[in-house]
Amino acid sequence: MWNLARSAAANLRQTRRFSAAIPGPSIVHKRGTDILHDPWFNKDTGFPLTERDRLGLRGLLPPRVISFEQQYDRFMESYRSLEHNTQGEPDNVVSLAKWRILNRLHDRNETLYYRVLIDNVKDFAPIIYTPTVGLVCQNYGGLFRRPRGMYFSAKDKGEMMSMIYNWPSPKVDMIVLTDGSRILGLGDLGVQGIGIPIGKLDMYVAAAGINPQRILPVMLDVGTNNKKLLEDRLYLGLRQPRLEGDDYLSIVDEFMEAVFTRWPKAIVQFEDFQMKWAFETLQRYRKRFCMFNDDIQGTAGVALAGLLGAVRAQGRPLTDFVKQKIVVVGAGSAGIGVLNMAKQIALKILGNNESMGANNQFWLLDKSGLITKARKDLDPAAAPFARGFGPGEIEGLGEGASLLEVVKRVKPHVLLGLSGVGGIFDEQVLKGMRESDSPRPAIFAMSNPTMNAECTAADAFKYAGSNIVFASGSPFENVDLGNGKTGHVNQANNMYLFPGIGLGALLSGAHFITDGMLQAAAKCLASYMTDEEIQKGILYPSISSIRHITTEVGAAVVQAAVDEELAEGHCDVGAKELMHMSKEETVEYVARNMWYPVYSPLVHEK
Ligand SMILES: NC(=O)C1=CN([C@@H]2O[C@H](COP(=O)(O)OP(=O)(O)OC[C@H]3O[C@@H](n4cnc5c(N)ncnc54)[C@H](O)[C@@H]3O)[C@@H](O)[C@H]2O)C=CC1
Ligand SMILES: CC(=O)C(=O)O
Numbered sequence: 001m002w003n004l005a006r007s008a009a010a011n012l013r014q015t016r017r018f019s020a021a022i023p024g025p026s027i028v029h030k031r032g033t034d035i036l037h038d039p040w041f042n043k044d045t046g047f048p049l050t051e052r053d054r055l056g057l058r059g060l061l062p063p064r065v066i067s068f069e070q071q072y073d074r075f076m077e078s079y080r081s082l083e084h085n086t087q088g089e090p091d092n093v094v095s096l097a098k099w100r101i102l103n104r105l106h107d108r109n110e111t112l113y114y115r116v117l118i119d120n121v122k123d124f125a126p127i128i129y130t131p132t133v134g135l136v137c138q139n140y141g142g143l144f145r146r147p148r149g150m151y152f153s154a155k156d157k158g159e160m161m162s163m164i165y166n167w168p169s170p171k172v173d174m175i176v177l178t179d180g181s182r183i184l185g186l187g188d189l190g191v192q193g194i195g196i197p198i199g200k201l202d203m204y205v206a207a208a209g210i211n212p213q214r215i216l217p218v219m220l221d222v223g224t225n226n227k228k229l230l231e232d233r234l235y236l237g238l239r240q241p242r243l244e245g246d247d248y249l250s251i252v253d254e255f256m257e258a259v260f261t262r263w264p265k266a267i268v269q270f271e272d273f274q275m276k277w278a279f280e281t282l283q284r285y286r287k288r289f290c291m292f293n294d295d296i297q298g299t300a301g302v303a304l305a306g307l308l309g310a311v312r313a314q315g316r317p318l319t320d321f322v323k324q325k326i327v328v329v330g331a332g333s334a335g336i337g338v339l340n341m342a343k344q345i346a347l348k349i350l351g352n353n354e355s356m357g358a359n360n361q362f363w364l365l366d367k368s369g370l371i372t373k374a375r376k377d378l379d380p381a382a383a384p385f386a387r388g389f390g391p392g393e394i395e396g397l398g399e400g401a402s403l404l405e406v407v408k409r410v411k412p413h414v415l416l417g418l419s420g421v422g423g424i425f426d427e428q429v430l431k432g433m434r435e436s437d438s439p440r441p442a443i444f445a446m447s448n449p450t451m452n453a454e455c456t457a458a459d460a461f462k463y464a465g466s467n468i469v470f471a472s473g474s475p476f477e478n479v480d481l482g483n484g485k486t487g488h489v490n491q492a493n494n495m496y497l498f499p500g501i502g503l504g505a506l507l508s509g510a511h512f513i514t515d516g517m518l519q520a521a522a523k524c525l526a527s528y529m530t531d532e533e534i535q536k537g538i539l540y541p542s543i544s545s546i547r548h549i550t551t552e553v554g555a556a557v558v559q560a561a562v563d564e565e566l567a568e569g570h571c572d573v574g575a576k577e578l579m580h581m582s583k584e585e586t587v588e589y590v591a592r593n594m595w596y597p598v599y600s601p602l603v604h605e606k
């Protein structure tokens, strides 16, 4: 089983600095205002006089040269004064104002934008990622100023192979793709879902150091079934119902062919697809292209690390994972993804002996209640977890049993929500967890954004008791339990893993992302925390150390690819070199390949 001893590298995480190598010059083919209007090259007032002369910028900027540090401080001052000036205003208004100020910087000067994001990731992740990104998607029609990423629509059928060459960047490493059909817990948002790939890729730059010139957010607009949007005069997507069946798949096929023709080494992350297409496309492409589905596979690893943490928090050995009773609420792509990985791990513990009943510890509910074999039209993805077989059945707990009934009768060690339904872990359900068979019951309200969380952190500690361990998909503040005690809030979000999965796959040069690589990522995250931290209910590291976590996860993925003989190398590092790297050398290799935002000297070439 996994050895969760804290790695030496993890011990260094507080002290290690990601110092930037001195950047080499960048070649620029533009001059004058064209450079000022290109966020990749623009340094605003930071252009030194020599560059102003050489690049035709003299006179186009105020005369004083401002250093990067001064620009940084100036931005942070305006951000802090915005915070000050919006005090007392509704949360949504404040969040959108913060998103706007960051987005304006993103549009103008990417180097400065990514530096402030990296240095303040704990504060800014909730703005550029969940929960604010959900609000941005909902209001996209009104917020839209300039495009970011690419849009492929059903009307582009037959054109995608040429369209892909419209993207200006010659190299692309990471693509995040959505069809907008299940944006967080907000449902079908059609073309407005583009905010999700943008936010996820910002996290790729911040956490994994993927070069922002090599990222591509993509919206596949196949229509929407959201009536409100179809009637909205500001809606910017196709005004038609979603394509279905082969019509739908032929669009995704064409897109994938086009991408991998132009960039054979790119990695495509599928994000926020409705369940049926999430599973179908994963099956369809995972052995043909380097791709993964973050909601199914990234979420699973993060949840699993939390579930193993919950076992440790009880002072039990990890092998006791198989004795944990786990209730999963939400039988969608995320919930079933989690159960699939949990089952793989349980099977490993049980020596791959299926007859030992690796499924017996799980109870799965959807909007119709407990899923059993008696369910009509049982979804094939949920079928392996439908109750009604073997020992361990609880008498009278039948098809469609309510969540409250299940919690009361099962007395689970873990209650995990991936339903997208805000507040369904209500007072009664949470009080029911007081009867849990665990001395440290685990409550994971993983749905996003905040208003869709199954419960708030405060309610969880209030009703289920101060001995629980708690995690949520979107951030909540720690809870003051009185008497100087704190209820620690963990953020169980796939952002702890997807950047490292993508980075590791890229740097290994593997053509596919295997279960072994994903398990290595999960294992790495699970082993990150010390026993003392786990005892305090801290199951995941602070978001502030996400660059370090991602380096470790990336290295674990590279090593898994090497072990499976899938690693073909990246740039000038070949397969053989990867094979001979020690763990520490692999971590160094990953860290070395991470982009860090500093102004590089610009050299003009015609
Ligand atoms: N924290 C994280 O890292 C992640 C969180 N999520 C969140 O999980 C949620 C679900 O995502 P998906 O599984 O992809 O969605 P999905 O649409 O595929 O599945 C939702 C499931 O919830 C069930 N459900 C709906 N109402 C319910 C109710 N009242 N009681 C019990 N079950 C109910 C549905 O029947 C369905 O099985 C979303 O809010 C999403 O934001 C998803 C991925 C990662
Ligand atoms: C975090 C994420 O991927 C989701 O809520 O869909």
Ligand SMILES: [Mg+2]
Pocket (backbone or CB within 6 Å): 184, 271, 272, 294, 295
């Ligand atoms: Mg998602």
